[in-house]
Amino acid sequence: MSTPLAEARGVVKRYGPTTALADGHLTVLPGESHALVGRNGAGKSTLVRILTGLEAPDEGTVRFDGDLAPPLADRDAWRRKVACVYQHPTVVPELTVAENLFINRQPGRRGFISWRRLRTEAARLLDTWDVRVDPGARTADLKVEDRQMVEIARALSFGARFIILDEPTAQLDNREIERLFTRMRALQDSGVTFLFISHHLQEVYEVCQTVTVLRDARWITTAPVADLPRQALVEAMAGETIAEQAERLSTVAAPGPVLLDVHGLTSPAYEDVDLTVRRGEVVGLAGSSASGKIELAESFTGLHTPTGGTARIDGAPLPFGDVQAALQAGVGFVPRDRHDEGLVFGMSIGDNATLGVLDRLGRFGFVGTDRKRGVATALIERLDIHAEGPDQPVSDLSGGNAQKVVMARALASDPRLLVLVNPTAGVDVKSKESLLARVDSAREDGTAVLVVSDELDDLRRCDRVLVLFHGRVVAEHPVGWRDHELIASIEGVDHG
Template sequence: MTTSLVEARGVVKRYGPTTALADGRLTVLPGESHALVGRNGAGKSTLVRILTGLQAPDEGTVSFDGEPAPPLTDRDAWRRKVACVYQHPTVVPELTVAENLFINRQPLRRGFISWRRLRSEAAALLATWDVRVDPEARTADLRVEDRQMVEIARALSFGARFIVLDEPTAQLDNREIERLFTRMRALQNSGVTFLFISHHLQEVYEVCQTVTVLRDARWITTAPVADLPRQALVEAMAGETITEQAERQRTVEAAGPVLLDVRGLRSTAYENVDLTVRRGEVVGLAGSSASGKNELAETFTGLHTPTSGTARLEGAPLPFGDVRGALEAGVGFVPRDRHEQGLVFGMSIGDNATLSVLERLGRFGFVGTDRKRGVATALIERLDIHAEGPEQPVSDLSGGNAQKVVMARALASDPRLLVLVNPTAGVDVKSKESLLARVDSAREDGTAVLVVSDELDDLRRCDRVLVLFHGRVVAEHRSGWRDHELIASIEGVDHG
């Protein structure tokens, strides 16, 4: 029998009256990619904090190579065992790759940093693990996937051979994801073991050999990925039977008025874009991260100014380059990254949810506290945000509930055009369904909706999907499209 590289048994963790983990179990074998899945609140983050030595369990044991985990105070010993690469890189962006690799342990010569040796040791480390990045490059200039590989190389340099990847693909497009998976497989062949955390179940089947499911703070099952059908995995995560519903063909009433009318829009990211979105229509934008889809959608929200072309909302020109003007024109917006663009983490749920409608909450620049609480409470109920109330800090929320707050703010202004960029990124299965139900509600209310996403499940709600390739709209797929058809358009397979 192979000795497990990492084993957690009967792990319990409480925070006051809240039990964050009631029965955490995990057995990871050397050299495998092991998936850890579960809805937000299932206990995944708590288990990871315990496995990486950030917190001690109240009950249960953790071992590495059959030996008890080091004391929490021995950080060097933990670094030799395990490292976590998070969705948002922890490298220092203004430092070079070499400086990040050896931060706080730079080679010295006569008491001073030896820059030549630092660069040579960094180059050797990167070459050892086949990380093709310039050691002297500024880390901020790297692609997200390369920053992740720098973090992995840094962890390996301490001697760790167990790497936790926490939502590593959330900011990557399809090509970048495939490159990351190729690198993971190569590292596995070199003796590195991964714990892979993702809400995208298709990735689990693509890159992992074993999967462990947590639900309601408890271990549910561990099984070979090949032996667990997708529907069985979803049922294990949800705790209830999932009935697959056939996608129905939606037809937008031809006589429905055009709300958004775009003609000849051009910028450095896209060119000659014509599109319309009718009242009660949901239109998707698909493509790689370099396709221009994000920049196009953000143009309608006032974040960018095109070099030429027009966009009209209900006949009135949209004010390019003016976020407040776009909001006043009737545009609601869920940005692509809730951490960087969507939430103010030092503020409450109520403050975040009502930022776009402050002028409605009082007069002469003053915000009525009771009015704000009432509006925020209504939004919390409307979006089914699981929270103690409007005053709770938004930083306390799980990913799914935090994303619902961003959606709540977008809907608070009763927009005529709702622009959603990656609206379900990094949320669990149930939160995803709840957020997508808001898209259906907006359609029924007669709102024009523009959905930009890398998730096929998000795009299935659309009446039609436009595909951008190198800044041009190259294909249109009506609802009922097949996965391989849309993916072929995205990857440029069916248009030269």
Template sequence: MSEQPAPRPLVEARDIVKRYGPTTALRDGRLTVLPGESHALVGRNGAGKSTLVSILTGLQAADEGTVRFDGEPAPPLTDRDAWRRRVACVYQKPTVVPELTVAENLFINRQPLRRGLIAWRTLRAEAADLLAAWDVRVDPGARTADLRVEDRQLVEIARALSFGARFIILDEPTAQLDKREIERLFGRMRALQDSGVTFLFISHHLQEVYEVCQTVTVLRDARWITTAPVTDLPRRALVEAMAGESVEDSADRHRTTPTPGDTPVLLAVRGLTSPAYDGIDLTVREGEVVGLAGISGSGKTELAETLAGLRTPTAGTATVGGTPLPFGDVRAALDTGVGWVPRDRHEQGLVPAMTVGDNATLSVLDRLGRFGFVGGERRRAVAAELIDRLDIHTEGPGQPVSDLSGGNAQKVVMARALASDPRLLVLINPTAGVDVKSKESLLSRMDSARDDGTAVLVVSDELDDLRRCDRVLVLFHGRITAEHPAGWHDHELIASIEGVDHHG
């Protein structure tokens, strides 16, 4: 008997390259999705997943490479209707209009008309028929804002199917769902697959890949790494493909000397709880660097911002050197001995209209003069010292901070955090968006703070930042689920971050 020919791919992307100025966001994007399968696309932040999705959905064109749907070239970007007939993406954040009904959302901008007016009875009937055809059990007259998240997603899927699309991209669809809702969503996905719908499933929760997908493609460092049947790729191999490191190759680690157990505890957190995290207990000793890792939505950033005075928890306590930490008051946290680098230097870290010197000394104005008057000479001297200490490449304290490169601007934010000689330094994504040289300079400042006896808490998605830590705590769904001492292997930490047991 002759072998059956391989089915024609429903979607095929080959040799995709996408550049943004000097940055190459995707240098070798590849994807082959067969009809009727659920195909997982996985990779760490920055791997190129979002760029590939934007090209697959016609939001932007690739600089090089080809995209084909069912053997035919992708339509021109300007032909939005042609794209809607081929593909749709359901994002984490809903694209439905919450104040409209389900029926109105299903047929928005294409409502049935009668004598120039919307035919409401026909609209509701067509909506009911569409929902019934795909077994989506939602009231067409319900206000969309009142639906559960999973039902809103199913409405978006039904809307996409009504255009004729049979290829649906689900981008982190379970991020806001609990366990029971996830199981229901997966049940609907399987039923839709049986009806001829094909899914591209993007998730940081690798366990879900094994539950609902048949094939997985891994991207890393803007390149295609592998595509394989899920059953042929054990979890450990999948994590190693994402990390780019095998157990055998990862013996050489940046090691730190463990902080002695009798070193005084500087930060003590007990039972800290908020909508983003629950029951957090942790300590950081003098001269210790503790990392916080986790996927987006794990609660790590909200926890760090609570300790920096930006947020108020619903329960729990934190002390710095035995002094209760005041919540929801950045100035009071600063007075307690907390310095911090925010997650976004543009939105939270810098005042662009001010100079380098002004920005660097904002946290210590009370030390630069008396009775509310700031001595200009004193400010310039302190700013010059900080510029020298952090090797900030600038014409001087009087240069506008908006003139600086990203790396030097981030150094100004770090300088301000260190200016108050903090006892606790909270760093949130301290090396985000900076060049390699600036990154090393910023991390060496972290090492210097540790040597000075400062307690450091660093939140980062960058493994290189976390490698400098004495230990790394992993948050998953708002709880600390793992602790890794210095010397961890990349695949072990990534497995914890993604919520999988890499021994499986």
């Protein structure tokens, strides 16, 4: 076997009490495309930060071509070893392609840049790696796939032959993805090695020769892609086999009449979506970060305006693009980020919890203080928020209790449709159970609930789960689904 181009052995990384990577192993051979896969939280991002020299491991070693990795401070040495092309651009959009390729190392003399040499060397570099982009083009005007190739060419110009592609297809359509893969294969033939990270497992089988699986911050397996059936790969990621899985059927009350009725809903993030949610039914939306699931859910709350299709709530058109109108129509909402979207940290618990129902707490624009305090106190008790009272600043609360305040505000209006986006993100186990118990209570009250989450535990409370892939609903899993089945749908394994 040839010397690995990149190798990580026994890598451990801790952040305070949290172990982000407990046992990281990776062996990438020269000239291959090597896939790194795992569910969210598996440790992939931590391993990438260590492989690119952004952080040092607490334990373990990283080697390139058999030699120990450079010191973190020696950035030039790292650039000669490895580069990462991220889902979001690291180029300067207002600069030209040539300027981005040679930023901070422009050719010239005595402090003056030779623009002619800059354009000539940029053209030569792009030609060497068959990147067909105008060196004088403004980078912001490039298509995503061309911008990625410019970033790859820039990395290769430093001498690096090991390129990490982090979710490179997330913003590409099918035709662009195929062009990217064609370029990857051509670069492999020229001696470039790739570490390919993707949530779409069918892409692993299209473009990679070897795959490494991480799960729960640990290395699970490394195998040739051709020797690892898709079902086995999904099982390695999920941590269970079919034989080991217990049936998770639960007794579900007969759902009521349809409350949310959606036909042909279309936007830049999703396409031709049909779905229904009945009274007393909990429906999950699952998919990768680029699936369109969050944008779809947020459309029902008034945050986005679809370009086509219809949505009705109790037979009446659901107002799009107007959050206040959606609230008046009976939609309650827990947004995906409580810090940026869910809470006003300069206000009290009571103020935050009642923000959406102030019109019910007084007349002629005046809010009754005693009435607001009473409503807030009842919500604190209902959600089991650990606080001194409604006047306590919400900024004093733990993450779990702060999320309960966001849930309390969503429930304060007695919504007919409750939309929850990542409702248990960043909370402790006890708070998570408390929040999910509110989902059960809403179901019992006859509320229609839509749960969007990356956490399988959140989705287990659902009567059924719809899976989005590249903006389309591609699968529906009734209650009792197994982890490997849902993950297979999310990763695109079972639908071509």
